[in-house]
Amino acid sequence: xxxxxxxxxxxxxxxxxxxxxxxxxxxxxxxxxxxxxxxxxxxxxxxxxxxxxxxxxxxxxxxxxxxxxxxxxxxxxxxxxxxxxxxxxxxxxxxxxxxxxxxxxxxxxxxxxxxxxxxxxxxxxxxxxxxxxxxxxxxxxxxxxxxxxxxxxxxxxxxxxxxxxxxxxxxxxxxxxxxxxxxxxxxxxxxxxxxxxxxxxxxxxxxxxxxxxxxxxxxxxxxxxxxxxxxxxxxxxxxxxxxxxxxxxxxxxxxxxxxxxxxxxxxxxxxxxxxxxxxxxxxxxxxxxxxxxx
Ligand SMILES: [Fe+2]
Numbered sequence: 001x002x003x004x005x006x007x008x009x010x011x012x013x014x015x016x017x018x019x020x021x022x023x024x025x026x027x028x029x030x031x032x033x034x035x036x037x038x039x040x041x042x043x044x045x046x047x048x049x050x051x052x053x054x055x056x057x058x059x060x061x062x063x064x065x066x067x068x069x070x071x072x073x074x075x076x077x078x079x080x081x082x083x084x085x086x087x088x089x090x091x092x093x094x095x096x097x098x099x100x101x102x103x104x105x106x107x108x109x110x111x112x113x114x115x116x117x118x119x120x121x122x123x124x125x126x127x128x129x130x131x132x133x134x135x136x137x138x139x140x141x142x143x144x145x146x147x148x149x150x151x152x153x154x155x156x157x158x159x160x161x162x163x164x165x166x167x168x169x170x171x172x173x174x175x176x177x178x179x180x181x182x183x184x185x186x187x188x189x190x191x192x193x194x195x196x197x198x199x200x201x202x203x204x205x206x207x208x209x210x211x212x213x214x215x216x217x218x219x220x221x222x223x224x225x226x227x228x229x230x231x232x233x234x235x236x237x238x239x240x241x242x243x244x245x246x247x248x249x250x251x252x253x254x255x256x257x258x259x260x261x262x263x264x265x266x267x268x269x270x271x272x273x274x275x276x277x278x279x280x281x282x283x284x285x286x287x288x289x290x291x292x293x294x
Contacts, residue, residue, distance in 0.1 A: 004062040004254070007067065007241065013075050046243070061094070063095045080115075091119050134260035136177050139180050139181075164214070168213055184221045185237050219238070225241050227254070240254045
């Protein structure tokens with residue numbers, strides 16, 4: 001079973017629209033002074049090529065782990081929805097979950113759902129979605145609007161309780177189970193993320209996926225724009241990084257070859273080739289590897 005995984009594609013327009021808040025002002029500073037605008041300049045084009053690349057590979061399913069937009073404006077959502085086009089009506093081929101930039105401010109509530117609800121089981125989180133070939137995708141929503149100095153996420157007690165119910169269900173034992181969320185459980189070196197940037201209840205979620213009585217083969221995410229693979233006590237977590245951030249050398253995405261009988265995965269890295277204007281396999285990527293998941 002082949003699963004494409006991309007993240008943090010960030011359609012990015014100049015952020016001074018909507019109501020004037022401190023957070024919008026900070027977004028303008030980040031866009032103009034901190035270089036965010038430059039990192040994502042022309043991201044529309046890369047997103048179009050990325051989706052074409054995914055289609056051309058004929059994968060069984062494609063997953064996006066959030067941050068479709070820069071600051072959740074109506075215009076950014078419209079644009080990214082336009083780039084997805086007919087794929088928005090193909091939940092059998094695509095799954096999309098939200099990131100913190102898609103819930104950037106309170107006034108943006110409902111904008112993600114307006115376009116992407118079909119691709120995340122009606123936006124009822126957490127969900128368990130049966131994919132072809134014996135794979136089950138468990139999707140979480142851990143993004144929320146936050147203050148100007150805070151980009152942390154939260155799974156929340158209620159969601160964690162329902163994730164526990166899903167992952168301890170005996171019917172999953174024979175399935176290959178991929179847990180998807182925007183935030184990582186750990187940073188690249190295996191340390192916890194900062195309080196103002198990571199998942200507030202990271203320890204609770206990590207303890208849950210590491211329990212012996214739950215079925216989890218992989219945890220996949222984005223949020224940190226440089227890709228990496230890092231283990232928790234008992235599981236492997238994979239960050240696809242940003243597919244379009246030009247500040248990241250070799251921005252790109254992953255294709256996973258999942259073996260739901262032998263419980264194995266092989267990672268293939270594909271990267272943006274600016275000279276050719278397309279994504280292509282990077283054969284010598286240190287991320288390419290194969291390992292058992294149980
Ligand atoms: Fe991001």
